Amino acid sequence: MNLHTRRLALSGLVGILSAAVAVGAGELVASLVRPVASPVIAIGNRLITLTPEPVKLWAIREFGTDDKRVLLTGIYLAVAVLAVLIGVAAVRRLALGLFGVAVLGAVGCYCALTANGHQGTDVVPSVFGTLAGMTALTALVRAVTGTGSVTGTGTGAGLDAATRPATLVANRRQFLRGGVGAAAFAVIGGFGGRALQRTRYNASAARAAIRLPEPVSSAGAVANSAAANEAAFDLGKSGVPFLTPAAKFYRIDTALSVPQVDPDTWQLRIHGLVDRELTLSYADLLARPLVERWVTLACVSNEVGGSLISTAKFRGVLLADVLREAGVRPGADQLLAVSADGMTIGSPTAVVMDGRDAMLAVGMNGAPLPTEHGFPVRMVVPGLYGYVSACKWIVDLEATTFAAHQAYWVRGGWAARGPVLLSSRIDRPTSSGFVAVGSQVPVAGVAWDQHVGVSRVEVQVDGGAWQQAVLAPVPSTDTWRQWVYLWTPTSRGAHRLRVRAFDAGGRPQSEAVARPFPAGATGLHEVTVRAR
Incomplete structure (x- = not known):
């Protein structure tokens, strides 16, 4: 050199x-x-x-x-x-x-x-x-x-x-x-x-000291196995568990530094087109009746067959009750939530107020919210993609209109209202995996259409006739639904498996292929496995 x-x-x-x-x-x-x-x-x-x-x-x-x-x-x-x-x-x-x-x-x-x-x-x-x-x-x-x-x-x-x-x-x-x-x-x-x-x-010490009040209305237990043929297969082993642990719950947000919010000083201001402006403390929320519900949250960025979807048991205050107390005026068609880090998320007022279990959540899977998932308080609205509903670290909620304000993601061109689209995926067997000829192979996965419900799931092998899968029970329409189809491969080589779901009204999911932007991905998920 x-x-x-x-x-x-x-x-x-x-x-x-x-x-x-x-x-x-x-x-x-x-x-x-x-x-x-x-x-x-x-x-x-x-x-x-x-x-x-x-x-x-x-x-x-x-x-x-x-x-x-x-x-x-x-x-x-x-x-x-x-x-x-x-x-x-x-x-x-x-x-x-x-x-x-x-x-x-x-x-x-x-x-x-x-x-x-x-x-x-x-x-x-x-x-x-x-x-x-x-x-x-x-x-x-x-x-x-x-x-x-x-x-x-x-x-x-x-x-x-x-x-x-x-x-x-x-x-x-x-x-x-x-x-x-x-x-x-x-x-x-x-x-x-x-x-x-x-x-x-660091909010960890404050979080660890919190003991959440028991809910007045519980989510109840969820079976983690299929309703039929239980001895032959177990969804917890063949597919994905119904409950997603907090550590594995998907996280998509813009917070490079996770906000550390002290619950003792946290406040939520509810204002805008309301009759009475409210300011709630964390103690105020815990003093109100809490409900606990199973809810599946999904990211609009999720590709067909993607993993940006999870299910947890959330505990919180029904948001509609708080909004009725504030007196949201008829012209307010948007609820603009603001996070502690400045993120804005806009939710359709009519959806939040239509009777579903939209909540100001304080707990997740029996414990206070993890810091990464919004501690001390976040919004949860079943049936809407997270970008228009799931505001973490919420500190402000304004009753306004879509014409007056555009939230962060909507300014980027995403759809303003963001209802979840009916979809399904195959979790087992995985693509490029191997199965044994003549063996009974559980083809398993999940299907979802939050706040609408899934009535049927079908599996297709190598372009043949669609075969109905067995569905696991669910606590409500606000969660994904596990399914299993028992398939016996009879020949060696590659086999293509596809899945489709039907909503509560019997309508099938769209087969038209669309990318996530601007309103969610559509199309049928498929995997290719080899039998030997």
Whole structure:
């Protein structure tokens, strides 16, 4: 490696160390402001709002619930690349490098002040991070070039690479001290800042101390096996369990930093086109009669056969009762919910008020809501996709109109009302799996049409006649329905299995293939298995 190449590598290292110091300082200061003010989180939140809907759909389809981790990784990589370029420019002329850091800092400040739910103080970590990065860059560049000023009056400063003295580092001891110090600060500031954020802004202790009141109306037990042929197969083994554990419940939202809301200070304001504005505390909700219901929630981004759907037992206050108390006026056709992180979700008022078990949920699967799923309070509306109903960390509910306000996802082109579409999927056997010729193979899965219900499920093998599956019992029409069909493969080779469901009125699900945008995916799910 010649001197020029080594100098480029060293210049890149200078940029990386400086950027790491900036990030570490930003994380450390964010622990004194709030986690969402972290420059990286602020940039990520702003990128989410600026990303076109097709790109968001692609990310959800490709990465599912790992989409946030992928986004943050991408931001760190982009910062690293820019840092290398800044380092190379700074070693040639420090003023250029400082300008580059200032530009990145300005981007962080802009994002902090324009992200959903921002506060004025959110800019502070980006400002301090920028200053720390500029300080580190200056010290490291001076050690490399031997210069003592920004304007380039010292040894090697401002010289073209061809005329600069043929040394790699003008002051090696100073550079080593500065480099080690920068790396140590970056590690301590970055990881220490994140640790402090988790310590200072953590609702786990408050959640653990809560004992939810017993519901006045219970969801009841759910059989986890088929109604017939129980000895031959068990849906809990052949398909998916009826209940989704909280740790496996799908999560699609835009919160890169999960809001940590103190239930003691939480309030929900209900206002707008109402006769009486209400402000409810967490204690107010727990003092009201609670109901418990099994509800299946689904994401509109779910592809045919996708996994962005889960079922849980939610406990909460019936939302319609609260709205009647507030006196929602006839002209209010939308309920605009606002999350603690600034997310807006609009629900059709008529749907919430039509008698279904829409609720302000405080519990999930017998425990207080997990933080990731909306603690202390979230909305749950059976029969609507989550983007128009399931507002997590809810703090504001305005009775308004669809004409007056567009919620976050609707501004991106998604349908305003979002009723769940009838659908079904095969969970067992999996695609490209193997089965034994002559054996009895349970083909199993789930079908759903929340608040309408599923009356029949049929399975087709290799384009033949549709065969009726056995359905498991369900507590209500607001949940998915497990099903099983016993199939005996008689020949070796590939076999194509398809499934279709029928709603409570006997109408079949649509076979027309449509992608999720803008109102939900349609089409029949199929898998191909090999018999041997």
